[in-house]
Amino acid sequence: MELNSNQMFVTSLLAWYWEHKRELPWREDRNPYKIWVSEIMLQQTRVEAVRSYFEKFMEIFPTVQDLAEATEQEVLKAWEGLGYYSRARNLHKAAKKIILEHSGIMPNDYFLLRSLPGIGEYTAGAIMSIAYNQSFPAVDGNALRVFSRLYCIFEDITKNKTKTIITKIVTGDIPEGFASDFNQSIMDLGSNICIPRTPRCDVCPISSYCLAYQEGQQTALPIKSNNRRQKPVMVASALVYQDNRLLLEQRSSDLLANMWQLPSVECEDEEQGWMLLEEKLIQQVPNARLTKHVITHGEHIFSHLHWYLKVYKVELREDTDYTDYIYEKIPTYLSDEDYTTSSMKWITLCDIDKYPMPKIFLTMLERTRPSLKGGENSEF
Structure with a gap:
């Protein structure tokens, strides 16, 4: 050499x-x-x-x-x-x-x-x-x-x-x-x-x-300007669960395009998030009532965003069955005042492993229920 x-x-x-x-x-x-x-x-x-x-x-x-x-x-x-x-x-x-x-x-x-x-x-x-x-x-x-x-x-x-x-x-x-x-x-x-x-x-x-x-400068190098701080974003999500089925959303674009997640909206504050999420659910699942009970919450850092996420409990009328419905092209509010479209689908818990989900939502579900692989009678 x-x-x-x-x-x-x-x-x-x-x-x-x-x-x-x-x-x-x-x-x-x-x-x-x-x-x-x-x-x-x-x-x-x-x-x-x-x-x-x-x-x-x-x-x-x-x-x-x-x-x-x-x-x-x-x-x-x-x-x-x-x-x-x-x-x-x-x-x-x-x-x-x-x-x-x-x-x-x-x-x-x-x-x-x-x-x-x-x-x-x-x-x-x-x-x-x-x-x-x-x-x-x-x-x-x-x-x-x-x-x-x-x-x-x-x-x-x-x-x-x-x-x-x-x-x-x-x-x-x-x-x-x-x-x-x-x-x-x-x-x-x-x-x-x-x-x-x-x-x-x-x-x-x-x-x-x-x-x-x-020259004794090894700890002074490299010179690196401060990284750009992640923009804080509040996210409101809904846990919609009936007869061992869970309602999931899939967005057509944005950060998590084509992944499956809980129905969610990005918002500027907690009150706005709750209102937007309620409006979204009412349009797609009549008789669903979004409560103000926060089941769980968490944070997730992306390269440019810092999510602060809260999951709200949803109550459904027991005599109403929406689990055969698939909802498509639903307008979804984004934090930059833009919109994307999304689809919603009911899935059984035993099939949840078939659907790609971002880590933050997997974590939220794991906190909400002891195991995602529980039996047919598992409760959230």
């Missing part, structure tokens, strides 16, 4: 990686499909959380063909709990495109990869380098942190200008023929050694080459 003077750290880094690399299910081979799925899952999600989801996903969809032939509901159900569901929808769309346009073979061309839904610069670089061992950078948060310290770069890593500078440095440091191991070694170093607040410089294999460490 021939290295220039600026790359001498690479030998030490790779030696460390080959001895200490993490055993991960997508590293068992260089299968491009597995690497693609893992990289999409790893966006916004920690490795420890992804492992079990990845193994389950591969059992259900072992090939691109299997993923492409699945329904969106099946894909969302397999993704349930990981959050950021647009990742799953884009994965599904991209799989279909790979079947139609690339004969079911994952492209080994950077620009063809970029043309697939949900694949940006980082993911394309990761696939090209890890799966195909081509010299493409894969610059994520770990790489930005490692290289800002290694080269003592006092620039804000959230800025595009800084990302461009570091990407150029990473590209120049990739050793010929070792792109796959190099990029993965940076990932492992950033995850286990060169961590955000308390870097473990005493066990770092490249500390002797690190300019920030030499």
Whole structure:
């Protein structure tokens, strides 16, 4: 391996990686499909959380063909709990495109990869380098942190200008023929050694080459401007339950499009939420009475929103049966004064596992009833 003077750290880094690399299910081979799925899952999600989801996903969809032939509901159900569901929808769309346009073979061309839904610069670089061992950078948060310290770069890593500078440095440091191991070694170093607040410089294999460490600036880097705060949003939801059946809603667009959830409205305050939710229920389920009794409540943080959710009890007349009805294209108020449409459907509790639901609503249901898999006579 021939290295220039600026790359001498690479030998030490790779030696460390080959001895200490993490055993991960997508590293068992260089299968491009597995690497693609893992990289999409790893966006916004920690490795420890992804492992079990990845193994389950591969059992259900072992090939691109299997993923492409699945329904969106099946894909969302397999993704349930990981959050950021647009990742799953884009994965599904991209799989279909790979079947139609690339004969079911994952492209080994950077620009063809970029043309697939949900694949940006980082993911394309990761696939090209890890799966195909081509010299493409894969610059994520770990790489930005490692290289800002290694080269003592006092620039804000959230800025595009800084990302461009570091990407150029990473590209120049990739050793010929070792792109796959190099990029993965940076990932492992950033995850286990060169961590955000308390870097473990005493066990770092490249500390002797690190300019920030030499100058005692390792804890001052990277420079990172404050993250955008999540917008607070109040959500009012209704628990509508009759004869072991639960009323669920599926929205056609918005943050949780095509997922199933409790009938809900987003609102500016508690009183408005209750009124909007009551109006929504009256239109669809006459004789349903929304009480002001809050059964449970919770919070959930998305990338840009902070939900404060309350679940209200609904009372139904015992002699009225709506459980055969399906309600479609219901206007639903959103917090930005916009509307989406939704459908509602009664489902039996024994079938609830067939419907993909966001984690926040699963949590609310679990709090409301001891087990979602209770018997036919289980009560909320």
